[in-house]
């Protein structure tokens with residue numbers, strides 16, 4: 001059985017107690033983040049200090065932030081999702097019961113970070129030998145993505161399902177779109193990512209053209225209540241915020257809303273939505 005911290009502690013050589021502390025939010029915290037084979041240690045800095053290490057005006061320097069923070073988001077995302085496993089599994093249950101995930105399906109986690117959804121699924125799934133499943137994991141170059149690669153490969157190796165599960169890791173440049181291994185997608189999860197991408201419109205155009213009718217898209221897009229003319233919004237990009245309405249117009253044209261209702265979305269725009277690709 002894998003605990004939430006099993007691979008995290010192995011990768012960073014820390015105790016479970018330390019892992020929990022490193023991933024738990026607190027005002028003004030300056031965690032002593034360990035290094036790993038893929039990142040340098042980072043210490044004595046708040047998230048704001050890391051952001052201010054250099055002027056971040058162009059796309060490359062903004063996206064360097066994901067590397068400059070070392071293992072910060074690795075610990076944070078693991079702790080954040082440790083109590084959400086039932087939620088992750090409820091999506092997979094629904095998708096399997098409705099025949100969306102079946103033999104040879106292709107599931108993507110976009111802007112996956114430590115890949116919480118696919119990790120939970122692979123941890124608990126009883127994968128039969130007559131089934132093949134394909135997963136594409138997409139993120140920019142950063143250590144949370146490095147950790148996802150390590151953890152997912154370990155899980156399929158330790159569970160002895162390497163022959164039945166294909167993992168395709170696609171590292172994209174910030175303003176680049178993935179090819180999804182040139183294989184149509186049956187399911188795509190995009191959780192708390194779109195507010196960070198330079199163009200959510202380009203992202204949804206790419207996703208919709210890589211899905212056949214019936215495929216399912218599960219997403220949220222955090223709406224920040226910032227002043228219209230506020231320029232420096234950190235790694236929540238202004239260009240993303242400016243395209244939010246257009247993004248949802250495209251989504252409504254090419255997908256049917258499955259869950260929740262339009263009224264529920266109006267009362268909570270940040271809620272996670274399930275969409276199904278139509279035949280347009």
Ligand SMILES: C[S@@+](CC[C@H](N)C(=O)[O-])C[C@H]1O[C@@H](n2cnc3c(N)ncnc32)[C@H](O)[C@@H]1O
Pocket residue numbers: 066077081110111112113114115116138139140142144172173174175176190191192193196197198
């Ligand atoms: C708030 S985190 C969410 C991570 C993960 N989806 C989760 O739920 O824990 C945002 C993620 O988006 C990734 N990201 C930012 N810009 C991206 C881009 N242009 N393309 C793909 N991923 C991106 C970040 O590296 C980070 O992993």
